[in-house]
Amino acid sequence: MQNDAPITVSNSNVAVVDIGSNSIKILIATRGPAGGVLPLLNRSIDARISAGISAAAPRLSDEGMERGCAAVAELLALARPYEPVRILLVATSAVRDAVNGPDFRAQVLARTGHAIRILTGEEEANGIGRGLVSDPALAALRDFHVFDLGGGSLECLAFRDRRISHSLSLQLGCVRLMEKFVADQSASFPEESRRAIAAHTRAALLASGLPLARPDAAAVATGGTVATVRAIVGARTGRSVAETEPRITAAQLAELLAQLAPLSLEQRRQVPGLPAARADVFPVALATFLAVAETGGFAEFRHSFHNLRYGLAAELLDTV
Numbered sequence: 043m044q045n046d047a048p049i050t051v052s053n054s055n056v057a058v059v060d061i062g063s064n065s066i067k068i069l070i071a072t073r074g075p076a077g078g079v080l081p082l083l084n085r086s087i088d089a090r091i092s093a094g095i096s097a098a099a100p101r102l103s104d105e106g107m108e109r110g111c112a113a114v115a116e117l118l119a120l121a122r123p124y125e126p127v128r129i130l131l132v133a134t135s136a137v138r139d140a141v142n143g144p145d146f147r148a149q150v151l152a153r154t155g156h157a158i159r160i161l162t163g164e165e166e167a168n169g170i171g172r173g174l175v176s177d178p179a180l181a182a183l184r185d186f187h188v189f190d191l192g193g194g195s196l197e198c199l200a201f202r203d204r205r206i207s208h209s210l211s212l213q214l215g216c217v218r219l220m221e222k223f224v225a226d227q228s229a230s231f232p233e234e235s236r237r238a239i240a241a242h243t244r245a246a247l248l249a250s251g252l253p254l255a256r257p258d259a260a261a262v263a264t265g266g267t268v269a270t271v272r273a274i275v276g277a278r279t280g281r282s283v284a285e286t287e288p289r290i291t292a293a294q295l296a297e298l299l300a301q302l303a304p305l306s307l308e309q310r311r312q313v314p315g316l317p318a319a320r321a322d323v324f325p326v327a328l329a330t331f332l333a334v335a336e337t338g339g340f341a342e343f344r345h346s347f348h349n350l351r352y353g354l355a356a357e358l359l360d361t362v
Contacts, residue, residue: 046083049123055082056358057126058351059117061150061158063092063136063193063217064323065266066110068117069351070124071359078176079355084347085120086266087113088319091146092136092193096221102140110146111153118154128358131158132350134166135194135215163211166350167197171206173352174199174262179288180346186260187252189334190349191267191327193217196243196334198252200259208253212246216267216327219243224326231303231325239326243333254338261335263290263343264350267327270320271298272345277315291342292335299328 054073059066067086074080091106102110114131121129131150137143138160147158161169170190174180188199194215200208220227223238247254271294272286279286302310302325310321334340 049082053127054359054362055124055126056128056355056362057118057121057124057130058354058358059114059129059131059156060351060354061091061110061114061131061133061137063095063134063195063215064088064090064320065193066091066113066117067351068121069355070121070126071352071355073359079173079348079352079359081352082124083120085117087116088317089113090193090217090319092215092217094221095136095139095194095215096218100136100140101142102136102146107146107149111149114150114156115154118156127362129156130354130358131156132161132354133158134161134350135163135192135211135213138162139194163195163197164209166195167199167209167211168206169350169353169357170197170264171199171201171209171353172356173348173350173354174264174346175201175204176352176356177346177348180262180344180348183260183262183344185258186262187254187338187340188262188264189331189343190264191216191330192265193323196330198247198250200253208251210250210252212250214243214246214330216323216330219330220323220326227322228307230306231299231329233303235326236299236303236329239329240333240336243330244337247334247337261338261340261343263331263345264347266320267324267331268343268345269347270316270324271295271328274298274313274315288345289342290345292332292340295328295332295335299325299332302328
């Protein structure tokens with residue numbers, strides 16, 4: 043959802059492939075003039091490898107693993123012209139939690155020649171944190187919270203004076219909650235599901251120990267949900283995602299959920315700006331972010347593209 047730079051070959055080009063529960067993404071980057079992360083290419087494929095993630099013993103389906111392997115191979119092919127000197131493949135909640143996660147890792151290694159590094163929840167949160175502080179648009183923030191919603195988990199961070207004071211990974215991913223609380227995913231999004239997701243999210247946040255009673259702290263959001271909100275807003279107003287306002291208010295989220303909840307899955311797939319592959323899970327994701335806003339007392343979220351991949355790219359650039 044960001045503009046790509048022209049293909050440039052450099053001895054400091056690096057590539058990060060993030061294998062998430064809902065989507066698989068690549069960032070190709072190089073060292074910027076000021077020493078930071080300069081993005082060259084961003085791509086995302088909605089592979090949804092995490093179907094069944096809410097089960098007591100979650101397993102990746104054969105179809106999900108095949109979609110995942112194909113997506114990784116496709117993204118690595120996009121990286122080839124940039125000749126990255128370092129390539130890092132990482133996986134988060136879906137592969138981390140799946141009993142057959144090692145099988146998927148073996149398949150990716152056999153097909154691509156690249157091993158997958160499994161991130162712990164703490165490593166994922168710290169990578170997100172490093173990515174966020176590299177965003178020039180957030181340079182003025184000192185104390186803030188970060189929420190990165192994926193398909194399998196919600197990564198939560200609290201920053202004090204631009205340093206991480208708390209980080210945790212909660213099993214509040216939108217695919218996980220959809221499987222748990224939405225019986226018919228092809229129908230409209232029922233109010234009882236919204237209430238159940240809100241109560242479940244609130245209880246998990248309050249039990250987590252994350253310091254939310256900070257009225258002076260801003261809230262930053264990363265991940266596909268808020269990017270999709272901006273894409274829908276842009277489609278309605280004839281603007282690109284980059285041209286839309288990066289501040290997303292809780293009132294906007296509530297209004298959008300009210301508009302989408304009565305629609306069937308097939309109707310949601312026709313909404314401009316909403317990727318068809320996300321149409322089933324998107325109301326759940328909106329309900330989750332609304333519950334975060336209500337629990338934390340946040341009137342708005344500031345969206346940033348500087349996420350886990352940026353943090354990991356910064357780590358790679360430290361080594362080249």
